[in-house]
Amino acid sequence: MAKQTNMLAQAVAHHxxxxxxxxxxxxxxxxxxxxxxxxxLHLLGVAALQSGRADEAVTLIGKALAQTKGVADYWDNLGSxxxxxxxxxxxxxxxxxxxxxxxxxxxxxxxxxNALAVLGRHDEAEGAFAAALALKPDYAKxxxxxxxxxxxxxxxxxxxxxxxHAVRLAPGMVEAHNNLGDALAMSGRLDxxxxxxxxxxxxxxxxxxxxYNLGAVLQQKGALESAxxxxxxxxxxxxxxxxxxxxxxxxxxxxGRPDQAEICHRHALLLxxxxxxxxxxxxxxxxxxxxxLTDGILDFAICPGFxxxxxxEDYLASRGGDALLADIPLGRVATPEEIAExxxxxxxxxxxxMTGAILDANGASYVR
Numbered sequence: 001m002a003k004q005t006n007m008l009a010q011a012v013a014h015h016x017x018x019x020x021x022x023x024x025x026x027x028x029x030x031x032x033x034x035x036x037x038x039x040x041l042h043l044l045g046v047a048a049l050q051s052g053r054a055d056e057a058v059t060l061i062g063k064a065l066a067q068t069k070g071v072a073d074y075w076d077n078l079g080s081x082x083x084x085x086x087x088x089x090x091x092x093x094x095x096x097x098x099x100x101x102x103x104x105x106x107x108x109x110x111x112x113x114n115a116l117a118v119l120g121r122h123d124e125a126e127g128a129f130a131a132a133l134a135l136k137p138d139y140a141k142x143x144x145x146x147x148x149x150x151x152x153x154x155x156x157x158x159x160x161x162x163x164x165h166a167v168r169l170a171p172g173m174v175e176a177h178n179n180l181g182d183a184l185a186m187s188g189r190l191d192x193x194x195x196x197x198x199x200x201x202x203x204x205x206x207x208x209x210x211x212y213n214l215g216a217v218l219q220q221k222g223a224l225e226s227a228x229x230x231x232x233x234x235x236x237x238x239x240x241x242x243x244x245x246x247x248x249x250x251x252x253x254x255x256g257r258p259d260q261a262e263i264c265h266r267h268a269l270l271l272x273x274x275x276x277x278x279x280x281x282x283x284x285x286x287x288x289x290x291x292x293l294t295d296g297i298l299d300f301a302i303c304p305g306f307x308x309x310x311x312x313e314d315y316l317a318s319r320g321g322d323a324l325l326a327d328i329p330l331g332r333v334a335t336p337e338e339i340a341e342x343x344x345x346x347x348x349x350x351x352x353x354m355t356g357a358i359l360d361a362n363g364a365s366y367v368r
Contacts, residue, residue: 041067076108095112130146141173144163208244211233224255259301300359330364
């Protein structure tokens with residue numbers, strides 16, 4: 001028995017140090033000698049859950065509970081495993097059992113609140129988060145999830161209050177800053193929202209969505225040039241972000257650059273053809289083109305795909321080169337000379353009846 005206790009302690013030490021594989025081996029060694037060791041079954045289940053094997057975790061923790069049903073940690077971790085397997089109702093009951101066994105445990109109430117929120121039972125979830133905070137007022141995650149619940153019910157002022165508590169208690173909780181920014185924007189406090197979203201981009205400079213969220217608030221405020229910069233930063237990180245393309249198109253239209261706006265909306269529609277807003281925005285831009293005719297101005301849009309500039313060469317090389325070219329029926333990308341010739345022809349030779357035309361140069365990778 002002393003040997004098994006020592007082996008279990010060593011496995012727990014590995015687990016606490018983040019050495020999950022070593023911990024699992026230790027727990028399995030204990031179970032080989034004592035298959036009914038509830039702690040080893042439970043902790044092996046926790047390790048399985050942390051390794052993405054939620055079904056196995058449910059089975060193992062269930063075996064631990066078959067040995068003893070009176071341990072709150074067992075029920076709490078079973079609830080987390082059940083949530084990961086898509087069984088939210090069972091997860092709620094498991095977390096309720098944990099809370100009943102540990103009346104002073106703030107984490108039990110917090111986890112119960114999360115499980116209830118998944119089911120959309122936000123009133124009950126709010127009660128659970130409030131109970132957690134009554135036990136532990138400095139519980140940043142509980143404030144964060146309470147704020148998210150308020151936002152889900154469009155109680156943006158309450159969301160701001162809760163999320164502000166979260167970021168003050170845990171300044172490094174980046175997602176709380178992001179959600180606080182959203183809540184502030186929904187409350188009309190745009191300058192404060194911009195501060196929060198700029199902070200998120202500093203913490204996550206490579207996250208396209210962070211730059212998109214900043215751009216959206218800047219656009220809402222009417223700071224169009226700054227919004228354009230933010231959206232272009234987002235596209236550098238994810239050129240296929242359809243929402244960024246759509247919003248950037250709207251900004252460019254308001255900045256008086258309808259040709260660029262139309263290209264953005266068209267690309268957004270290529271990525272997400274079902275998005276009605278992008279369709280409407282593209283139609284609005286095209287309607288702008290028609291007004292040029294009253295001044296005798298002809299209007300053409302040249303829409304190249306990849307063009308063999310130095311930037312494109314680097315991008316193609318970084319993405320596998322030949323593999324990308326294989327998706328282009330022509331077998332190569334456009335050259336700058338070809339795009340220049342298209343522009344010359346539109347300016348000097350295109351018949352007036354072609355005004356409003358969109359000319360693609362993509363080697364038939366997109367055919368109208």
